[in-house]
Structures are given as C-alpha cells and as structure tokens.
Amino acid sequence: MSTQAAFALKASLRKSMLRTLKGMSDGEVEKQSQAVFRILLDQPFFKEAKSIGCYLSMKHGELRTNGIVDHILKRGSTLYTPFIPPPPSRSPEAQSSSSSQDMRMLRLYSSSDLERCPLDKWGILDPGETRNDVEGEDREDVMNRSSPPLDLILVPGVAFDEECNRLGRGKAYYDRFLLSYTSKRPSPLLVALALSPQILEVSERVPTTEHDFRLDGVISPEGVVWREKKWKDIV
Numbered sequence: 001m002s003t004q005a006a007f008a009l010k011a012s013l014r015k016s017m018l019r020t021l022k023g024m025s026d027g028e029v030e031k032q033s034q035a036v037f038r039i040l041l042d043q044p045f046f047k048e049a050k051s052i053g054c055y056l057s058m059k060h061g062e063l064r065t066n067g068i069v070d071h072i073l074k075r076g077s078t079l080y081t082p083f084i085p086p087p088p089s090r091s092p093e094a095q096s097s098s099s100s101q102d103m104r105m106l107r108l109y110s111s112s113d114l115e116r117c118p119l120d121k122w123g124i125l126d127p128g129e130t131r132n133d134v135e136g137e138d139r140e141d142v143m144n145r146s147s148p149p150l151d152l153i154l155v156p157g158v159a160f161d162e163e164c165n166r167l168g169r170g171k172a173y174y175d176r177f178l179l180s181y182t183s184k185r186p187s188p189l190l191v192a193l194a195l196s197p198q199i200l201e202v203s204e205r206v207p208t209t210e211h212d213f214r215l216d217g218v219i220s221p222e223g224v225v226w227r228e229k230k231w232k233d234i235v
Contacts, residue, residue, distance in 0.1 A: 021061035053153035059123030150188035164227035
C-alpha cells in the first residue's frame with residue numbers, strides 16, 4: 001500500500017471512529033474507564049513500573065485516566081505526562097524550527113500538583129512547564145540525563161487492532177517523541193488504553209506506514225491483547 005493510500009484510509013477511519021466516540025455517553029465512558037483501570041491494576045508490569053508516562057484525558061470521548069494518574073502519584077511512582085508547547089510566534093526564526101511543537105514528557109509531582117492544574121481548550125488538565133505545588137520550579141523533562149528511564153507509557157489513540165497497531169489523531173506527536181527517546185534510551189513498554197468501540201473487528205486492520213510505532217499491548221474492558229506471545233509469558 002502506498003503512503004498516500006494509507007493516509008487516506010487513516011483519515012477515513014479516524015473520522016468514523018471519532019464520530020462513534022462522540023456518540024458515547026459520559027456514563028458509558030466512565031463505566032468502561034473503570035473496567036480498564038481494574039484490569040490495569042492487576043497487571044504485574046503496572047505494579048512493578050517505577051517510572052511511568054501517562055496521558056491526561058479529554059473531558060469527552062476518550063478513556064479517562066483520572067483514577068490511574070491519581071493512583072500512580074499516591075503510590076509514589078514517578079509520573080510524566082505529555083506537554084505540547086503552545087504554537088510558535090510568526091517570526092521567521094520560530095517558523096523555521098521543525099521541533100518547536102514536538103511533544104515533551106514532563107513530570108507531575110503530586111496530587112496537590114495535579115489538583116491545581118487548569119483546563120486547556122480541549123478540557124484536558126494542563127500542568128504547564130512549572131510546578132503548581134512548588135513556586136518557581138520547572139518540571140523535570142524525561143529527556144534529562146538525570147531523569148529515570150521510563151518503564152511504561154500508557155498511550156492514547158483513536159483506533160487499535162488485534163496486532164496492536166495504533167491510529168492516532170494525525171499529528172504524529174508520539175511517533176516523533178518515541179523516535180527521539182529511543183535514540184538515547186531503551187524503549188519502555190508501550191500499552192494503549194482503549195474503550196470497546198476503539199478495538200477493530202478481528203478481520204480489520206489499522207492502516208500503517210513505516211514511520212508508525214507499534215504497541216506492545218492494548219487494554220480494553222474486554223481484557224489485554226498482546227502483540228507478541230513473549231509478553232504474555234513475562235507480564
């Protein structure tokens with residue numbers, strides 16, 4: 001399949017799935033989010049992870065991570081969450097920087113830090129670049145040499161298949177971040193969190209290109225799907 005054809009199929013699937021997710025009631029999203037949380041809590045890989053990356057969920061149409069994030073902070077694990085810098089100014093220097101809006105993973109320190117985060121325009125908690133619980137202190141970037149290596153990243157997405165391929169929102173933030181991170185550090189375990197409609201039928205596949213990363217596993221209310229049998233044996 002050509003790259004152009006793959007992008008067209010991705011756009012079509014993304015539009016269809018986002019329409020489906022938009023139609024889910026908040027009550028159903030919450031019910032499925034709690035089911036996924038319970039499954040995650042039982043996983044040895046989650047129990048043993050000391051340094052974790054996890055997204056902060058949107059208010060509607062996405063599996064909610066509020067309980068997961070709060071649990072990670074309260075048990076004392078190190079938590080990093082995605083941060084996307086605001087759009088650059090229109091100066092020629094800013095426009096020439098291709099990495100100006102690349103995603104970073106910044107540390108979230110405590111429940112108090114989390115509680116003081118404002119909401120952004122998508123209804124997502126926005127920790128920003130400085131701590132909310134300690135005045136004037138910048139957040140630790142996971143790319144810093146002194147930062148602990150990530151054991152696990154809990155990944156969002158739009159659609160997933162039985163081979164653990166992922167369809168994102170089309171900005172390639174995670175693709176670029178993982179390419180940069182794994183050029184310097186070992187790859188963490190990559191596990192997506194999904195609502196039931198986001199898992200495609202067994203006969204269907206997410207269209208992919210050579211630049212798309214593959215997940216190690218996907219957790220939905222129905223259970224865990226692993227890309228390779230070896231993961232079933234060690235987790």
